[in-house]
Amino acid sequence: MKKAHIVIIGGSAAGVTAAITCRRHYPDKEVLLIRKEREALIPCGIPYIFGTLGSIEKNLLPDAVVKGSGAEILIDEVVDVKRDEKIVITAGGERIAYDKLIISTGSVPGIPPIPGIDMDNIFPIEKNAESLKKVMERLKGASNLVIVGGGFIGMEFADECRKSFKAKITVVEMLPHPLMLNFDEELCIAAEEIEKKMGVDIMAPERVESFIGNGKVKGVRLASGKEIEADMALIATGYVPNTKLAEKIGLEIGPTKAIKVDRYMRTNDENIFACGDCAEKFSFFDGKPSNLRLASIAAMEARIASANLFGPRRMNEGVIGVFSTILSGTVFALAGLSEKEAKAKGYEITVGKWEGVNRHPGSMPEAENLKLKLIFEKGTGVILGGELMGAKSGGEIINMIGTAISKRMTAEEIARSQMGTHPALTASPIAYPIPNAAEMACIGP
Template sequence: MNNYDVIVIGGSAAGIPAAITARRHYPDKSIMLIRKEGKVPIPCGIPYIFGTVGSTDKNLIPDAVFSNNDIELLIDEVQSIERKAKSVVTAGGERISYDKLVLSTGAEPLQLPIKGIDKENVFYAKKDVSYLDDLLHKLDNVRNVVVIGGGFIGVEFADELNKRGPNVTIIEMLPRCLMLAFDEDLCIEAEEKLKSRGINIVTNNRVEEILGNEIVTGVRLADGKELMADIVFVGVGVIPNIALAEKADLEVNHGGIVVDSNMKTTDDNIFACGDCVDKKSFFTGKQSGLRLASIATTEARIVGANLFEQRRKSQGVTGVFSTAIGDLVLATAGLTNKQAQDNGFNVTYGEAEAPDRHPGGMPGMSKMKVSLIFNKGTGELIGGQVRGGTCAGELINTISACINNRMTADDIAMFQIGTHPAVTASPIAYQLVNAAEMALTKQ
């Protein structure tokens, strides 16, 4: 029987950094990663296969990461964990023992319980290359696509599918697209941008039935209206893959595998990270539904470092991400204003907008807007949103650093920033600092 110091199950945004981090911190340990897929798509890049990038082959996580980090790769499916024997048994008939085991089994797209959902040409954002290739090929002869769900997966798919020519309609049950990530002003801007790019948006509505015989021909909405559709894409969330953990009698709940702040499961030798894991909010300590590749990698870096020595603790998830619609970038960190209020926080709010170059005539200028949400009780930053050009994607990480360090508006207003005419706002107009000042002084 083969034997490894560390076995990682799963080879995407959690499994890979868990294995790499284990390698970095424990250079003498033997590490195997077992995944069932021959090729693994870059998860966040999946929407871009269909427009910008153009093929699944150009959106793969390169396997060089394994040889470069002295990690053994086994392509096989783990069918059970024998906790007493500390070994795993695979579909290929292997029994391999471990000292420490990492579960990063991910999540599957959520299926909607609606009539006709099983028809041919209903697609999801599955991390499966041949499945995605099938969707890619089918798009060549398609006139109408309906996207169910106006969250960031739905919005990104809609924008990319639209580039291939079909008529695309988003159906969102909330009053606005992207409402779980952004406050209403930015949701409106996103919707306007999508519409200007030819995408139809139907909000406050839901798909009640997928129409057609075996193959999709359309959808019927809650208000009775019918839309033609050759393809329906469903992007309404994910459910954690917990079957293996459940079978091994590890504690799980509907949010995923239960872990402590060291990312350890109820078995001392088994850790878990990524979409398969139950999460707690950094702000409230309550269960969080956030599932992001960036959260998976953060958790994986805690797991990888903690395997043989207690080194890191999870602080809970803050939720930091960006999305792009053409040249419009929207980014968010922590709680929205609405979420903060729904969770009982008394908040103060400030926003500032300025050109992201100075003078504004410098090339490539976008108007960048930052809004910040502070907990009035503690004074601490609990949320921030950015709307602007490309660099909104890095600016949100500055905001995330401020949140993680529980900075107050005064801290942020005094925080030393660097600026340059060709790449940022002026130091006088710098949006992050001015949004903090506005939160302090506008009342």
């Protein structure tokens, strides 16, 4: 019987990071990554296949990343695990023994129970090349594309598809504006206006009641009574943890329907760890279960799980949630809690705002506007979150804010922090957004 010291199930962000990290920490152990997809995709790059990148081939996660670390890859599906014997069994009939097992089976599209959703030309956005190839093929002929769901994936698909395809695009979102699960209202309205200006129709708040058609989709009936034409639809209503295998083998499942793990990423089987979208998460702020599922969190959890396989070395402090997107050239990003989320968690807050250009003087090339908001707990002054909109450099600035959150910095500390500045690369030292926004919070409203 085959054997690998460490077996990893799943080959996306968590699985790949786990493979590399295991090889770094245990260069003497054999690491085997088993995934069912012949080609692995970069998950966050999927929307960009349909516009900026132009092809699925440009969005592949190269096997060399895993193989270069000395880990092996097996293309097969794990269908069972004999936990007592510490053996995985694959669809291809392999039986492979392990010492430690990491489950990183990711997430799958959540399919809402809308009548008619099974009709032809309606696609959930699956993270596999075969399904996406079909979407690409059908998009070429589509005249009216409806995207159900105005979250990150829905909005990124809308923004990318409008670049490459002639179809009229309509996004249907249940909340009053797109992206409202992520950002405070002001940014959501800005994102909505940007996409509308680019010709994307956004119907919000609105709900798809049923799909109309005869085998093939022809239209969408909305809760408001309106009907819109649609010869193609994409379902972008979110993802749910893929726990099929974990449930089958009797691992505990938590309240968010993900595999239950402790702060060391251990499941209820001491030899099985889980990380990434399939694993339960809890909030950095209050330890409560969290529905945040991000590739960056998956990679972080994989680094923790891998380091802990043979003894506890790293503790998971919970998800902060740092993410960004770009719609028609404008960046939207959040680290930690939005104002709305902070209030919902029961915090009394103080907010500091700043707006300015990200170069100095503003006449330097590539100068763009950046709007920043920092959110602090009122009593302690500890930073809870930061939200920004505008310049591309915001994609890295948000990470500085994430770092400050992770160390529970106060508005006072941030106001006197040292930020390196350069005319061609950043805002000016006088007007650098982070200390200025913190200062505005220090002095209060």
